[in-house]
Amino acid sequence: MSRDIGDLAPHIEQPVVRPFIALHIDLPDPVRVFTGTGVFIHDGEEWIGAGGIGAIDTIGEATDGSATGIRATLLQVPSEFRDDIAEQATKGALFEIYVGAFDETFQRVEAFRLIWKGRVDTYQVVDSGDTISVEVTGESRMRDQGRPAIKRFTDEWQQRHHPGDLFFQYVSQMAEIPILWAKADQSGPTGGGAGGGGGGGGLRFNEAL
Numbered sequence: 001m002s003r004d005i006g007d008l009a010p011h012i013e014q015p016v017v018r019p020f021i022a023l024h025i026d027l028p029d030p031v032r033v034f035t036g037t038g039v040f041i042h043d044g045e046e047w048i049g050a051g052g053i054g055a056i057d058t059i060g061e062a063t064d065g066s067a068t069g070i071r072a073t074l075l076q077v078p079s080e081f082r083d084d085i086a087e088q089a090t091k092g093a094l095f096e097i098y099v100g101a102f103d104e105t106f107q108r109v110e111a112f113r114l115i116w117k118g119r120v121d122t123y124q125v126v127d128s129g130d131t132i133s134v135e136v137t138g139e140s141r142m143r144d145q146g147r148p149a150i151k152r153f154t155d156e157w158q159q160r161h162h163p164g165d166l167f168f169q170y171v172s173q174m175a176e177i178p179i180l181w182a183k184a185d186q187s188g189p190t191g192g193g194a195g196g197g198g199g200g201g202g203l204r205f206n207e208a209l
Contacts, residue, residue, distance in 0.1 A: 021035045021053060085132075120138055
């Protein structure tokens, strides 16, 4: 499936192109890095040059419409961030990849566009001494369409997802409550029999009920 590159098109067609790829992971201390050096500000957010993102898997969708995963590797990250990354890494955190273009002087961002959005699936940190490499695997939210939605409908399940909500508080007790149904008198019609007059027919409910 082709992707609309929007305002990137005129910059790609220029004789000189200064493209970059940027990666955002929405952790408590958000990660915003790009393939370059220095710092740039876009929409009020600061993006830090990581020198180079080691590898980014092909971004795409299968012909049947199912979404594919993606893996990005950050290289030469200072080792002082090792513990910070390990403490913050959270499965399910927002994971975005952008592509952009600088002007010829690398001083101004001419175009910036989101090309993939999903969430963190797994991560791995490899310690190389002075630096570390971080590999992050993400998956598209579209993958959930092929997974069964498992809900327990218990108070414990509800409290994990919506603390303080008491909607399912008495579900377990309700399962033990007997339900009594009214019963009709099954003795049959009363009165004068076939062809006879008198006595209204029909069912007569037990007076005790």
